[in-house]
Amino acid sequence: MLSKRSLVGIRLNFQTLAVLFFMLIGVSAYAVDPAVANSDEAISAGKTVFNANCKQCHKLDQKSVGPALRGISDRRPIEWAKSFIKNSQAVIASGDAYATALYKEYNNTVMPSHEFLTDDDLGNLLAYIEYGDKVDPNAAVAGAEGAATGTGAGGGIPTEYLTVILGVLVLVLLLILVVLGLIISVLTKYLNKQPLAEDDQEFISQKTDIGKIFKSDAFIIVVTALVVALVAKTALDGLYSVGVQQGYAPAQPIAFSHALHAGQYEIACQYCHTGVEIGKSANIPSPNICMNCHMHIQNVGGKEGISPEIQKIYDAVDNNQPIEWVRVHNLPDLAYFNHSQHVAVGGIECQTCHGPIQEMEVVAQHSSLTMGWCIDCHRQTEIAAEGNAYYDKLVQLHSDSKDALKVKDIGGLECAKCHY
Template identity: 55%
Template sequence: MFLERVPKTSNKFEKMTSDSRFVASALQPDTKPDMTKHTQLATLKFTFLSLLLTVLCSISFAQDIPADPAAISAGESLFNANCKTCHRVHQKLIGPALADVYNRAPSIDWIKSFIKNSAGLIASGDAYAVNLYNEYNKTQMTAFSGLKDEQIMQILAYVQAETIKGPPVAAAPVAAAGGSGDAGSGIPSSYLNAIVAGLVLILVLLVVILGFLVSALKRFLDQKDLSAEDKELVHSPITSNSILKSAGFSFIVIFFVVALGFKALINGLFSIGVQQGYAPKQPIAFSHQIHAGQYEIQCQYCHTGVTKGKSATIPSVNVCMNCHNQIKEGALYGTAELSKIQAAYDNNTPIQWVRIHNLPDLAYFNHAQHVNVGGIECQTCHGPIQEMEVVRQHSLLTMGWCIDCHRKTDVNSKGNAYYDKLVELHNKSSKSAMKVEDIGGLECAKCHY
């Protein structure tokens, strides 16, 4: 069959050649057709088409990354939850800076494969993956097999937007007029000082005015025809001795002593079992200020159970070594504290962390319900954890504290069809927002069973 097709192909070629000769003779009647020029022209056309196809493919490759604000916003959330612990866009951290990674990597498909299973790609002998592995002290990236391709593209959309935006420019410090205010304070300290000074001035003016009133009242009474006893009473000097011996003063002192003693007794009874401010010494001086504050590591990276179940869980030594197999020196304590982590890892023994937040056994609290459904931030209950060098119990965590929260907190029903019927019934009977107490948040069996 192949041999039968050769003459047809040859005839077609001869026809094309004759046509080319006819065109050439028409354009240049005195010149013989040159087949070399035709071959060069065909080669140039082929090369041009190849370059054009390559450019079009590269354009479509770049357009694979979405650029709409919704994708960028979703990518930022995914980046903060999954990538921010080890990566920054413009700064090298545990892993490389991700700016322009979609152009530096072999392909977007390669990026997807590396994110989902970096160990497998390295084991396959991929040159780019092996070079990264060796460059970063043979630290393997965590496998994010649960991420979908669409989510990875959203992360790349955020990285691309940040790459185009460029690295952040540090803002110049602004000097506050009349002294520096407290960091994070709603009112500058200069305003607070002015308010206190104004109140003190008002009190002084009131004392002066009362003194003038007493003096004026004495002059008025002197003009009256008073008896000797009344004049003695008006002009009797007020001394500290006369005040201390008066029955009224004795009654006031006894009343305040009894009231303060009773209040101290009640406060002592109510504080039994309350550990607000409790900050025990830990076996390793772990700083949340450095990890959650300075390096902005997400709470969920270490406390993995916070979105899955009742307990937030305490991280294992392996979680610590994800970073500290590369970071060998601490910012505050040098290698002394990190050597304890290394020793626990080498000996395969857990670190004996001291529990800080303790609830009685009769009370049930579920982290996943509050974090996933309620959308409650960690700082709502645990305070500014990112600022704590030593973690302490920030809130009371008492029954009254929980009930007060359920009475004041609006139910986050947006986008959750579970609450649609409840919201509809609530809106029929009330114009205010639906609170947690409106959906059974104060029922005893919710926390005690």
């Protein structure tokens, strides 16, 4: 257990974390080492290592808290890079001139050791840094054009368009009523000038009695039916909203910003919510996970000393007390939901259910999380079966069908799947 005194003594400027991999992209030129494997398997495994250990401070092609990492194998020897990743302090202590110079330049800040990484892990990590997630500028332009013309992925008619269409229909109906009124008026004037029988003339000349309309049985029945329908709809809407907390955004004991951590610094959700890929619950991070970064990052906005919000993390660690976060997303006890099934097996992104979490200063429940909402998703979502051994047999059984394999086809609408 780290004491408050020892933690407070580490007064490092937030920006000094940029040194974590800066030594890996020096000015010395080296050929790409053949040890950096360019295979999909190595790149995929390296991405997992990167997301778990590096992503909170680094991006591949642009500077974040730390420098852009692409091109490490062109600038430093592979063995030097592996040694530095595993134990940067040892490289500095060895007297390496380049490492020592950068160590002094960045206020004697070094990155944490990663002795637990195997040589295969390091090779995969470097493979991902060198070859992974390269952006195709042509694809980016095409995507932007698709978004501008409304032809991008997702399709469908936006709600705003439906509102406009409904408004146009109402306007058309009003115009039809006006035109019919004008036609009746013109015909009445024309017929009044013609010789007509007494009964016909009386019919044409009759005036509308508004009072009789309001007192008529038909009018009373129609109004009563409308009132009953409105009351019934209001009551049903109220019943359907019981237990629905869409938009719920409670105040938390610590002002944690997902927009800063998940958005600006692109820290993977799995780094803090460690159970999301291995268990039913995503779990709330303990103060120890916070301290992985905040034993180095103590101040915010350039202020001296520890910020009040970060001080709360230190207090929780010193007092061995959990932070009492307020739960935002709640499902009834009668419903079963497994995060690992959806995230690890189904490949569902966190934003699918939780919305643009990377843009939220205060987390709010984005989706309704009702049974109807889940069922609609199961009816529409296609199974990500390609390269996923979990679904091999299901794909074989479904091979005769021309339709895409969806969640509803593998029992996604069965009551016992969620209610047990």
